[in-house]
Amino acid sequence: MHIMEGFLPAPWWQAWFAVSIPVILYGIYKMNKLVSEKREILPLLAVAGAFIFVLSSLKLPSVVGSCSHPTGTGVAAIIFGPAISAVLGTIVLLYQALFLAHGGITTLGANVFSMGIVGPIVAYLIYKAGMKAKLNFYAVVFLATAFGDWATYVVTSVQLALAFPAGDVLTFAGFMSSFGKFATVFAVTQVPLAIMEGALSALLFKYVVNVKSDILVEMKVIEDAAVKKLRGTSV
Amino acid sequence: MTNILDDYALMSPLRHINNWLKLAIVFFGLLAGVSSTSPITPLFIAFCMSFATVAFGRVPLKFYLKLVLAPAGFALTGVIIIAFFSGSGQELISFELAGYPLAIRADGLELALLVLSRSLGGMCCLYFLALTTPMIELFAxxxxxxxxxxxxxxxxxxxxxxxxxxxxxxxxxxxxxxxxxxxxxxxxxxxxxxxxxxxxxxxxxxxxxxxxxxxxxxxxxxxxxxxxHRPVKVVEMFLTSVYFLLTLVLFYFTKNISIV
Structure with a gap:
């Protein structure tokens, strides 16, 4: 859910930048540490960023007739963790604003917060919890990505409702009423979209596990024993 | 699938203009647009930036219009919600939809138009940058x-x-x-x-x-x-200052105007 350029009025777009920038800086710090330990990770991060961009520019087969794109950050969060996903998400969002006019420069802070920070964190937490509970790997990926998308969409509705509360003055009741409206209208596209993206991510991991599972084992996304179980080969 | 705007930027005649000048124009437009309180200033910015992109940047007009209309879906949904649900003044139109009373109020409509024009102004600025400045220039x-x-x-x-x-x-x-x-x-x-x-x-x-x-x-x-190193030409400097001045004057004189 990209918020368009110029959509957020004065105090809000600055506020969302103020919230997002420390997280991005923390992400850069984490990334620098990782790169200094393992130098071969930087090119991998670069291709992962390009992968997210290309993924987000693919059209999903749509259910309701609106054109919809996957966000791709859920997959990044599962592989690299939320801190680095925030950095990758920021760069991808910047390119989307400049190449495709999705989102904008003044709304970049708000968009980074919803798509680059909250979405990946939710996806990552669900992924970790699910793996700990020893659920099926693909089901966990599906849930993590879908809920990550939904979190993004709820945050976007919150951002819009804070900027445009019902009754013009920001009160709790006005915020809630406006939030309800934005959330209901966007739900039409976002609820099926998140399910689609969850299914797509699960399929992605299924093919990767079948063809080249050593990538995932190497990145500590999944353990070797779990891969063998998924592929149906005994240890 | 998608039009990568960068392809147009690489061929643009405005490519070889000083990057800092172009960035200054774009950021000025974004900030003036987002902080304006009447829809007139953002619309003026949108017009100027579109004119610069199409006339100086030689982007085909038809292609440009298609680009501007592309993200209209999000803008319209958002704006319609704002028009219907915010504001508390006098009702302009009201009707019932499946038992729900819906009304557009004067100040709600005003806010919706303002947001729509700000989006339009901001998008035209972004398109100006995207269609005239390839990313490789921006890395410097x-x-x-x-x-x-x-x-x-x-x-x-x-x-x-x-x-x-x-x-x-x-x-x-x-x-x-x-x-x-x-x-x-x-x-x-x-x-x-x-x-x-x-x-x-x-x-x-x-x-x-x-x-x-x-x-x-x-x-x-x-x-x-x-x-x-690309020095700024006098003509470019002159045009930019005229644009800045006109925008600021318009910004000042229309700050209390309401359209509805």
Missing amino acids: VLKASRLPESFIELSMLIYRYIFVFLDMALSIKYAQTVRLGYSNFKRSINSLGMLTSTLFIRSWEQGDKLFLSMNSRCYDGKMALFEV
């Missing part, structure tokens, strides 16, 4: 802006690989389409899953190769960039 600006080194390196590498993977994704998609991979919903999902996973594995292998090739060329975490 990024370097000078003292952002963290690794962030810029990552941006440059990502930029390079977007095109490689976009090509790859397109050719896989064509191959799948001619084999009826997108003929119904279930197949589409399956095909898209195969496409993304292949893309993922190939990009991973590409990453390994990239590391090897860059290491063997003594990569130490910094790529050197050559920034071309």
Whole structure:
């Protein structure tokens, strides 16, 4: 859910930048540490960023007739963790604003917060919890990505409702009423979209596990024993 | 699939104008648009930027209009919600939809128009930048802006690989389409899953190769960039100042005007 350029009025777009920038800086710090330990990770991060961009520019087969794109950050969060996903998400969002006019420069802070920070964190937490509970790997990926998308969409509705509360003055009741409206209208596209993206991510991991599972084992996304179980080969 | 605006930027006659001047124009437009309190200033900015893109940048008018209308979906949904549900003044139109009373109020409509015009102004500024300034020109600006080194390196590498993977994704998609991979919903999902996973594995292998090739060329975490020095011409300076002045004057005189 990209918020368009110029959509957020004065105090809000600055506020969302103020919230997002420390997280991005923390992400850069984490990334620098990782790169200094393992130098071969930087090119991998670069291709992962390009992968997210290309993924987000693919059209999903749509259910309701609106054109919809996957966000791709859920997959990044599962592989690299939320801190680095925030950095990758920021760069991808910047390119989307400049190449495709999705989102904008003044709304970049708000968009980074919803798509680059909250979405990946939710996806990552669900992924970790699910793996700990020893659920099926693909089901966990599906849930993590879908809920990550939904979190993004709820945050976007919150951002819009804070900027445009019902009754013009920001009160709790006005915020809630406006939030309800934005959330209901966007739900039409976002609820099926998140399910689609969850299914797509699960399929992605299924093919990767079948063809080249050593990538995932190497990145500590999944353990070797779990891969063998998924592929149906005994240890 | 998608129009990468960068292709147009590379051919643009405005490409060789000083990057800082173009950025100043764009950021001025964005900030003036977003902080204006009447729809007139953003509309004026939208008009000026569109004129500059189409007349000076020689972008085909039809293509440009298509681009501006493309993100209209999000804008319209948002604006309609604002028009219907905010404001407390006098009602302009009211009707009932499935038992719910709906009304557009004067100040709600005013706010909706303001937001719509701000979006339009901001988008025209972004399109001006996207259609006249290729990303490679902006890297020099990024370097000078003292952002963290690794962030810029990552941006440059990502930029390079977007095109490689976009090509790859397109050719896989064509191959799948001619084999009826997108003929119904279930197949589409399956095909898209195969496409993304292949893309993922190939990009991973590409990453390994990239590391090897860059290491063997003594990569130490910094790529050197050559920034071309481009002096600002008097005409450009003059036009920019006229534009800035007109916008500021308009901004000042229309700050209390209401349209509805």
